[in-house]
Amino acid sequence: MNPAEIAVSYYTILRKDMVRILRIWPQTFLPSVVTSALYFLIFGAFLGSRIGAFGDIPYVSFVVPGLIMLAVVTNSFANVATVMFSAKFFSRNIDEILVSPTPPWVIVAGFVSSGVVRGVLVGILVYLTSLFFAAVSFHNVLVVIVFLILTSVALSLGGLVNGIYAKSFDGISIIPTFVLAPLVYLGGVFYSVEVLPEFWRGLTHVNPLFYIIDGFRYGFLGSSDVSPWLSFAVLLGLVAVLGAFAIHLIRTGLGLRQ
Amino acid sequence: MDKPAQDNRAAGGSFSAGAAWTTDAAPGGAPALAVRDLRKVYATGTEALKGVSLEMPPGDFFALLGPNGAGKTTVIGIVTGIVDKSGGSVSVFGDDIDRHPQAARRHIGVVPQELNFNIFEKVIDIVVTQGGYYGIPRKIAYPRAEEILEQLGLHDKRNDKSMTLSGGMKRRLMIARALIHRPRLLILDEPTAGVDVELRRGMWDFLRRLTAQGTSILLTTHYLEEAEQLCRHVAIINRGQIVAAGTVRDILAQLHAETVVLDLAPGAAERAASLLPAFRAAVADPSTLELEIASGHSLGEAIVALETAGIGVRMARGKAGRLEEVFMKLTAEGEK
Ligand SMILES: Nc1ncnc2c1ncn2[C@@H]1O[C@H](COP(=O)(O)OP(=O)(O)O)[C@@H](O)[C@H]1O
Numbered sequence: 001m002n003p004a005e006i007a008v009s010y011y012t013i014l015r016k017d018m019v020r021i022l023r024i025w026p027q028t029f030l031p032s033v034v035t036s037a038l039y040f041l042i043f044g045a046f047l048g049s050r051i052g053a054f055g056d057i058p059y060v061s062f063v064v065p066g067l068i069m070l071a072v073v074t075n076s077f078a079n080v081a082t083v084m085f086s087a088k089f090f091s092r093n094i095d096e097i098l099v100s101p102t103p104p105w106v107i108v109a110g111f112v113s114s115g116v117v118r119g120v121l122v123g124i125l126v127y128l129t130s131l132f133f134a135a136v137s138f139h140n141v142l143v144v145i146v147f148l149i150l151t152s153v154a155l156s157l158g159g160l161v162n163g164i165y166a167k168s169f170d171g172i173s174i175i176p177t178f179v180l181a182p183l184v185y186l187g188g189v190f191y192s193v194e195v196l197p198e199f200w201r202g203l204t205h206v207n208p209l210f211y212i213i214d215g216f217r218y219g220f221l222g223s224s225d226v227s228p229w230l231s232f233a234v235l236l237g238l239v240a241v242l243g244a245f246a247i248h249l250i251r252t253g254l255g256l257r258q
Numbered sequence: 259m260d261k262p263a264q265d266n267r268a269a270g271g272s273f274s275a276g277a278a279w280t281t282d283a284a285p286g287g288a289p290a291l292a293v294r295d296l297r298k299v300y301a302t303g304t305e306a307l308k309g310v311s312l313e314m315p316p317g318d319f320f321a322l323l324g325p326n327g328a329g330k331t332t333v334i335g336i337v338t339g340i341v342d343k344s345g346g347s348v349s350v351f352g353d354d355i356d357r358h359p360q361a362a363r364r365h366i367g368v369v370p371q372e373l374n375f376n377i378f379e380k381v382i383d384i385v386v387t388q389g390g391y392y393g394i395p396r397k398i399a400y401p402r403a404e405e406i407l408e409q410l411g412l413h414d415k416r417n418d419k420s421m422t423l424s425g426g427m428k429r430r431l432m433i434a435r436a437l438i439h440r441p442r443l444l445i446l447d448e449p450t451a452g453v454d455v456e457l458r459r460g461m462w463d464f465l466r467r468l469t470a471q472g473t474s475i476l477l478t479t480h481y482l483e484e485a486e487q488l489c490r491h492v493a494i495i496n497r498g499q500i501v502a503a504g505t506v507r508d509i510l511a512q513l514h515a516e517t518v519v520l521d522l523a524p525g526a527a528e529r530a531a532s533l534l535p536a537f538r539a540a541v542a543d544p545s546t547l548e549l550e551i552a553s554g555h556s557l558g559e560a561i562v563a564l565e566t567a568g569i570g571v572r573m574a575r576g577k578a579g580r581l582e583e584v585f586m587k588l589t590a591e592g593e594k
């Protein structure tokens with residue numbers, strides 16, 4: 001395919017999912033907004049004064065970046081995992097793309113981009129919601145944007161791999177519930193690793209989502225548990241590894257072809 | 259990606275299927291489809307294809323005829339890139355599916371046996387989106403999709419959700435989807451299975467018009483009649499092997515032929531075979547010859563020819579034809 005055709009095919013994949021995401025907005029956008037509003041209410045208005053502050057930052061402001069990341073991570077992952085799994089399992093309409101000349105990397109880029117659009121939009125919505133409950137300021141907007149987008153890319157790639165491998169509907173709910181959720185919650189959404197005992201702190205440092213959340217939070221607060229450059233490197237590494245793996249899966253047809 | 263649109267529609271012609279979509283039906287080019295020694299073992303261990311070879315000239319209307327489970331869908335899956343082969347090679351208009359997958363895929367439009375569109379999508383969206391995967395922008399794909407849906411009698415339904423279509427309409431929708439990028443080779447996997455007689459005739463007419471304009475068509479079927487009515491060439495597949503291939507006329511003649519086994523003097527079979535070209539004589543062993551007695555010929559004729567040449571016939575007995583087993587299976591399924 002020439003570049004113009006590749007652009008058309010990429011746009012086709014992306015557009016199709018955008019239409020779906022916008023049509024079912026109560027399922028795609030609303031849940032994260034409602035959940036995070038509840039968190040803000042509980043940790044801000046109800047418990048905030050008891051938990052106290054992290055340094056000179058009120059607790060609720062500390063929690064905002066973590067809750068945005070929680071929404072970005074879960075939405076990006078779920079979007080791509082669900083779309084890929086349904087397309088190969090229910091209607092088998094993944095074959096529509098597989099019989100076409102669209103190259104594997106364009107298929108990956110298209111699916112991932114729709115996960116990123118959803119993840120980023122939900123992230124922005126959660127941020128806007130947080131403004132009702134907390135004073136949120138940016139230390140470095142560029143860091144926030146880079147971490148937001150790359151995180152969404154990484155998790156969308158993860159969702160794609162999950163969707164390709166899943167053999168049943170359970171397959172796309174087990175990973176988010178039993179792997180992803182613990183990694184996010186224990187990755188420091190609600191606390192700084194400094195508050196953890198030695199053992200848990202060490203363990204947290206092998207959790208890639210810890211770096212993602214920590215780096216993102218640096219963009220807001222200007223302080224972090226580890227260097228934002230280290231976090232950035234971990235995130236880039238994650239994108240590279242998952243990206244190569246996803247393209248490999250589509251090219252060899254593992255899990256998609258018989 | 260698609261060739262420049264050649265709009266040869268007859269002025270005022272009521273059937274817009276008159277557009278010449280392809281012009282390269284000229285004989286002598288690369289075969290529309292060349293399948294060599296194709297093998298497939300599924301992950302379950304099922305050996306679905308045991309060395310299938312086919313060749314389809316450009317512009318041909320070709321039937322792959324075989325009972326259920328013969329391996330038809332597997333062949334098509336491999337040709338269209340959704341099943342991985344275990345061995346062999348496939349090329350489409352000279353483009354090898356491994357070495358030039360993009361080029362090979364552009365040539366092909368496929369109508370699968372099972373429905374595989376998203377039933378929540380609108381009819382026209384399914385067709386236009388498919389065009390997008392081939393790099394055709396919406397502003398070109400949209401009017402083209404409308405035109406194809408019109409030809410297939412689905413224009414009224416274009417804005418309906420595809421789940422509201424009847425069975426026959428769903429199949430026609432898949433044909434429309436397969437044609438959006440104007441493929442040179444249209445592949446249909448059992449397009450008329452479960453479609454009522456009237457609709458079947460309509461679909462046959464549509465396919466005939468398409469092939470008259472130069473599109474090469476490969477269809478699989480387990481209806482002998484379908485192959486007979488539509489196709490120029492036919493290959494019969496059974497248990498993953500091609501058991502007969504040729505023009506429809508030849509194959510039908512073979513199907514209706516009786517096979518007779520002749521016991522001759524030891525060592526005489528070779529020479530006897532050379533004397534009986536009209537009987538498709540096959541040497542089973544040096545003293546045994548198998549003959550097919552097609553209509554217009556008789557056993558007596560063969561025996562006289564042999565006796566005249568000094569070859570004595572000790573015994574003649576009947577035998578089940580090579581194709582009889584397959585044929586009986588086909589008829590049994592056709593009646594279901
Ligand atoms: N995905 C699959 N996994 C395992 N075996 C399969 C699969 N698809 C088809 N087969 C087997 O391969 C053989 C050929 O099947 P198929 O190509 O569908 O035949 P046909 O289309 O002629 O009915 C059958 O024995 C079938 O059971």
Ligand SMILES: [Mg+2]
Binds near residue numbers: 447
């Ligand atoms: Mg089949």
